[in-house]
Amino acid sequence: MPDAAVSTTGTATTPTFDDVTKARERLAGVAHRTPVMTSRYVDSLVGGQLFFKCENLQRAGAFKFRGAYNAIASLTPDQRRRGVAAYSSGNHAQAIALAASLQDTPAVILMPEDSPAVKLAATRSYGAEVVTYDRYAQDREVLGAELAGKRGLTLIPPFDHEAVIAGQGTAAAELFEETGPLDLLLVCLGGGGLLAGSSLSAAALSPDCRVVGVEPEAGDDGRQSLEAGRIVTIPVPRTIADGAQTTHLGALTFPIIRRHVERIVTVGDADLLAAMRIFFERMKIVVEPTGCLSLAAALSEAVDCRGQRVGVIVSGGNVDMARAAALLAG
Amino acid sequence: MPDAAVSTTGTATTPTFDDVTKARERLAGVAHRTPVMTSRYVDSLVGGQLFFKCENLQRAGAFKFRGAYNAIASLTPDQRRRGVAAYSSGNHAQAIALAASLQDTPAVILMPEDSPAVKLAATRSYGAEVVTYDRYAQDREVLGAELAGKRGLTLIPPFDHEAVIAGQGTAAAELFEETGPLDLLLVCLGGGGLLAGSSLSAAALSPDCRVVGVEPEAGDDGRQSLEAGRIVTIPVPRTIADGAQTTHLGALTFPIIRRHVERIVTVGDADLLAAMRIFFERMKIVVEPTGCLSLAAALSEAVDCRGQRVGVIVSGGNVDMARAAALLAG
Numbered sequence: 001m002p003d004a005a006v007s008t009t010g011t012a013t014t015p016t017f018d019d020v021t022k023a024r025e026r027l028a029g030v031a032h033r034t035p036v037m038t039s040r041y042v043d044s045l046v047g048g049q050l051f052f053k054c055e056n057l058q059r060a061g062a063f064k065f066r067g068a069y070n071a072i073a074s075l076t077p078d079q080r081r082r083g084v085a086a087y088s089s090g091n092h093a094q095a096i097a098l099a100a101s102l103q104d105t106p107a108v109i110l111m112p113e114d115s116p117a118v119k120l121a122a123t124r125s126y127g128a129e130v131v132t133y134d135r136y137a138q139d140r141e142v143l144g145a146e147l148a149g150k151r152g153l154t155l156i157p158p159f160d161h162e163a164v165i166a167g168q169g170t171a172a173a174e175l176f177e178e179t180g181p182l183d184l185l186l187v188c189l190g191g192g193g194l195l196a197g198s199s200l201s202a203a204a205l206s207p208d209c210r211v212v213g214v215e216p217e218a219g220d221d222g223r224q225s226l227e228a229g230r231i232v233t234i235p236v237p238r239t240i241a242d243g244a245q246t247t248h249l250g251a252l253t254f255p256i257i258r259r260h261v262e263r264i265v266t267v268g269d270a271d272l273l274a275a276m277r278i279f280f281e282r283m284k285i286v287v288e289p290t291g292c293l294s295l296a297a298a299l300s301e302a303v304d305c306r307g308q309r310v311g312v313i314v315s316g317g318n319v320d321m322a323r324a325a326a327l328l329a330g
Numbered sequence: 331m332p333d334a335a336v337s338t339t340g341t342a343t344t345p346t347f348d349d350v351t352k353a354r355e356r357l358a359g360v361a362h363r364t365p366v367m368t369s370r371y372v373d374s375l376v377g378g379q380l381f382f383k384c385e386n387l388q389r390a391g392a393f394k395f396r397g398a399y400n401a402i403a404s405l406t407p408d409q410r411r412r413g414v415a416a417y418s419s420g421n422h423a424q425a426i427a428l429a430a431s432l433q434d435t436p437a438v439i440l441m442p443e444d445s446p447a448v449k450l451a452a453t454r455s456y457g458a459e460v461v462t463y464d465r466y467a468q469d470r471e472v473l474g475a476e477l478a479g480k481r482g483l484t485l486i487p488p489f490d491h492e493a494v495i496a497g498q499g500t501a502a503a504e505l506f507e508e509t510g511p512l513d514l515l516l517v518c519l520g521g522g523g524l525l526a527g528s529s530l531s532a533a534a535l536s537p538d539c540r541v542v543g544v545e546p547e548a549g550d551d552g553r554q555s556l557e558a559g560r561i562v563t564i565p566v567p568r569t570i571a572d573g574a575q576t577t578h579l580g581a582l583t584f585p586i587i588r589r590h591v592e593r594i595v596t597v598g599d600a601d602l603l604a605a606m607r608i609f610f611e612r613m614k615i616v617v618e619p620t621g622c623l624s625l626a627a628a629l630s631e632a633v634d635c636r637g638q639r640v641g642v643i644v645s646g647g648n649v650d651m652a653r654a655a656a657l658l659a660g
Contacts, residue, residue, distance in 0.1 A: 035365055037387075056614045057367075057614055061614060118611055277651055280616050280651050280654075281448055281616075281650055281651060284386045284387055284391060284615060284616040284617075284647035285614060285615055285616065286610050286611075286614040286615065286616060287614075317614035320611055321607055321610050321611060321654070321655075321658050322658070324610075324651070324655070325651075325654070325655030325658060325659060328651050328652070328655060329655060
């Protein structure tokens with residue numbers, strides 16, 4: 001009866017900052033404590049002081065490792081033995097693959113067939129089985145549930161999961177620990193796991209800090225949802241920020257975001273490329289388009305950083321050189 | 331009588347580890363203490379444990395800032411007031427420009443007209459005056475001396491200078507302080523300032539550590555010089571490692587290298603590109619071709635890292651995206 005073992009959201013409890021603290025204990029010595037970088041050049045552009053939390057330097061190249069590891073560590077021994085499944089536009093897949101391998105858990109990953117080559121290859125290199133699908137024609141949530149049911153796996157969703165949200169919140173917790181209170185925290189969002197988790201940490205550790213979410217112009221479902229006061233679903237957005245090609249916030253992430261996030265702003269793909277170039281040429285770090293959302297917002301008129309101490313979550317660095325070159329040439 | 335104020339090598343004394351220690355004091359709070367990164371992926375490729383000292387994340391994007399700042403800090407107040415001049419394939423220029431600006435010293439920089447655009451722009455952005463020349467037709471040492479003489483400036487040479495060598499040695503000193511003794515240290519070389527300085531630190535802090543220099547195949551004057559027991563001069567080498575397009579070691583650097591460096595190995599441009607791609611895609615950092623020399627050597631058959639704890643000095647990250655894209659497409 002494998003179906004009986006399937007859980008798509010773990011517990012459906014809304015996580016709190018206590019869960020973030022527990023996640024930090026589970027991640028200690030496993031996740032990297034990523035560096036906080038600064039750039040005099042960027043500070044001079046925006047007129048404020050920016051602190052970049054470099055999750056592009058996290059294991060598997062993105063913050064997603066935090067939530068994935070925490071979620072698998074929260075399973076029962078029997079669930080871990082049977083294995084986990086995940087659907088993902090890329091970074092969650094790699095994160096689950098690595099986190100599962102570190103905890104001796106089999107992993108099956110459902111990935112869009114047009115995922116960046118580096119992400120497909122890295123997921124397989126961590127020992128996971130990859131199953132591909134057409135992101136414009138097939139519903140990954142249905143496919144994921146089918147796959148998990150058929151094989152008795154526990155599905156770890158990419159954002160709408162208590163332990164995932166709590167794990168993602170640990171990056172901002174580390175940031176505040178290092179910088180002290182901030183005036184503003186900029187966090188990208190797709191499904192809102194990182195934004196929800198970060199906002200829990202901000203509310204606990206820097207209560208006066210305004211938290212602003214950043215999403216691509218083409219995929220502004222988060223902004224629409226905050227304005228409408230309910231989860232708005234959009235078609236799959238076409239943007240270079242492939243980590244933010246989600247169609248809606250989650251049942252768990254939305255209420256947290258509504259409570260703790262001041263507003264959600266959007267930036268265009270051209271702004272992402274400009275930010276990517278600054279990361280590359282001035283800060284000498286590789287940041288994928290989705291990871292450029294928060295800096296792009298800081299550089300835009302949507303956010304005023306003048307005189308502010310601003311945390312910038314840099315979510316990931318998984319872009320191969322060929323794609324980076326094509327993006328910047330195009 | 332501006333000519334009387336000109337000094338091309340400061341004192342011509344050979345620096346010792348004491349000078350490195352003094353340089354560290356001058357650089358404290360001014361130069362970044364750059365991170366030491368590791369990569370499980372690279373370790374698995376070479377069968378050893380590599381510690382990357384990331385001078386691509388240094389101010390002005392390269393280790394050169396250390397020597398430049400130390401050299402200017404060692405001048406008399408009157409020399410600093412008159413100003414400094416430098417010739418450089420790029421990173422030394424930016425370093426002198428920034429170090430001069432931080433010490434309220436005017437700077438005039440002589441740069442090859444085919445320097446990467448990002449380097450020319452950055453040098454000017456630090457407030458220096460840039461004078462360009464043809465590196466294949468004109469002798470920069472003669473031009474530099476003329477320029478300095480005409481304007482009463484102190485010429486700070488890129489490598490053959492006591493305070494420059496001592497400053498460059500501080501990166502390896504920080505590395506050993508963080509890692510403890512190492513079995514092997516890989517350092518790129520052009521004129522040998524970084525290699526000489528690093529070898530002084532190795533001899534003092536990790537006396538059993540073998541120091542190996544790495545230079546481009548097309549510009550193996552260092553290897554030839556060690557074999558011949560005298561400084562061998564070659565034509566300007568054509569290599570993508572533009573920071574190593576020097577034609578000979580220095581009168582100060584050569585004796586130090588001869589005493590403390592076990593051997594010098596070479597790598598080809600294709601090896602540099604492979605290393606650059608690993609830095610980009612796996613370690614998420616931007617490293618210029620010259621900065622890839624030491625990792626390329628670790629990955630090649632020229633150096634056996636199996637079972638060894640290996641320090642890898644990553645010298646700089648000043649490559650613009652357009653050039654990086656062109657290099658990797660070509």
